[in-house]
Amino acid sequence: MIFTTTYILFLIGIGIIVGLASGLLGVGGGFLMVPLQYFALQTIGIPSDLAFRIALGTSLTCIIPTSLSGAYTHVKESKIDILKPGIMFGVFGIIGGFIGGNISTIIPTRALEILFGLLLIGIAINMFLKKDDTENEPKLKLNYLTAGIIGIVVGFFAGLLGIGGGVFIIPILTMLFGFTMVEAIGTSTIFIPFSSIGGSISYMLSGWGANILPYSIGYVNLVNFILIIIFSIPMAHYGAKIAYKINEKHLRILFAIVLVIISLKMLKILPF
Numbered sequence: 612m613i614f615t616t617t618y619i620l621f622l623i624g625i626g627i628i629v630g631l632a633s634g635l636l637g638v639g640g641g642f643l644m645v646p647l648q649y650f651a652l653q654t655i656g657i658p659s660d661l662a663f664r665i666a667l668g669t670s671l672t673c674i675i676p677t678s679l680s681g682a683y684t685h686v687k688e689s690k691i692d693i694l695k696p697g698i699m700f701g702v703f704g705i706i707g708g709f710i711g712g713n714i715s716t717i718i719p720t721r722a723l724e725i726l727f728g729l730l731l732i733g734i735a736i737n738m739f740l741k742k743d744d745t746e747n748e749p750k751l752k753l754n755y756l757t758a759g760i761i762g763i764v765v766g767f768f769a770g771l772l773g774i775g776g777g778v779f780i781i782p783i784l785t786m787l788f789g790f791t792m793v794e795a796i797g798t799s800t801i802f803i804p805f806s807s808i809g810g811s812i813s814y815m816l817s818g819w820g821a822n823i824l825p826y827s828i829g830y831v832n833l834v835n836f837i838l839i840i841i842f843s844i845p846m847a848h849y850g851a852k853i854a855y856k857i858n859e860k861h862l863r864i865l866f867a868i869v870l871v872i873i874s875l876k877m878l879k880i881l882p883f
Contacts, residue, residue: 613655613824614834621651622835626842629673633843634681634850635857636866637796639674639775639803640843642731642873648835657824663723665823667715667773668814668830669839671708671807674775677843678803684851685797693794697801699758700765704776704806707766712813715771724877727772731874734782738867749789762802770810775803778870792863796854 625647629640645666652662686694715723751757761783769776777799784795811831818829826833854862 615655618651618655619838621647622838623842625651626839627846629839630677630680630843630846631850632869633674633677633777633800634684634847634852635796635854636777636850636862636869637681637685637781637799637854638777638866639671639678639769639807641670641674641769641772641774641807642727642778642870644670644673644839645727645773646873646877652824661821661823664716664814664818664830665827665832665835668712668811668818669832669835670773671712671770671775671810671814672831672836673839673843674807675804675811676840677847678775678800678807680844681847681851682797682800682804684848685800685854688851688855689794689797691794693797694801696753696758697798698805699753699755700762700780700798701802701805703759703762704766704769704802705809707763707768708770708776708806708809708811709766709813710763710809711767711770711772712810713770713817714767715773716814716817718771723772724879728874728876728878730768730772731778731870731877734778735867735870735874737782737786738863738870749787751787753788762806765802766806766809769803769806770813773810773814775799776806777803781866793854796862800851 629643632638632643633640648666649663652665653659765776765779768779780802781795781799784790784798815829815831824832
């Protein structure tokens with residue numbers, strides 16, 4: 612059987628880690644799920660190109676229920692209306708996610724790994740250097756035009772890289788729209804399911820008929836999906852609650868550190 616006990620336990624671990632990160636940091640968890648699934652799939656003999664496509668597609672599909680769990684808690688806990696801006700960005704994110712997911716299937720895997728790693732390093736540097744959230748000044752007005760442009764662009768990269776887009780939209784919300792870190796995290800959890808839907812559909816269609824793992828729909832593997840979300844959904848709820856009890860500066864630094872570790876691994880700088 613291709614799905615070994617070690618592999619299954621690793622997927623459970625991914626679900627726990629990703630769920631906590633999703634709720635706590637306002638990300639879909641794709642920036643963790645993609646590389647972790649990618650490495651796990653290679654250990655059971657899946658070729659690197661195919662492993663990366665499966666990791667991308669399955670990650671986006673897992674993100675939908677995981678982020679919805681965190682979003683529900685954030686909407687309840689937030690002191691401001693984060694539902695409206697989250698939906699505004701998200702509706703356009705579906706379009707971008709679908710386009711990005713289709714384009715990713717024609718780009719070499721190594722190019723995607725390098726792009727992913729460099730983008731995360733750039734975002735991490737910005738988060739390290741960013742001043743306290745109390746000094747945020749909005750540089751753009753939130754309307755349908757700005758939400759449309761940003762939603763499509765972030766959704767595109769979400770679909771392209773198999774992530775929900777939280778690692779991109781959170782810095783955008785804090786830098787350009789004056790959101791505090793916690794407000795940006797809550798809004799991100801609402802945006803992410805939308806962008807992930809478009810990307811998931813594209814990976815299912817583009818991988819249809821491909822010779823991949825058993826129990827798969829295109830590049831989305833159902834075994835990975837089920838094992839991950841069983842643990843990621845409750846952990847996302849728990850992580851979202853913790854987010855409102857942590858100092859925002861510490862939350863931002865934690866977010867940046869995680870990004871650096873994952874980016875260095877994707878760039879093959881770290882040996883593990």
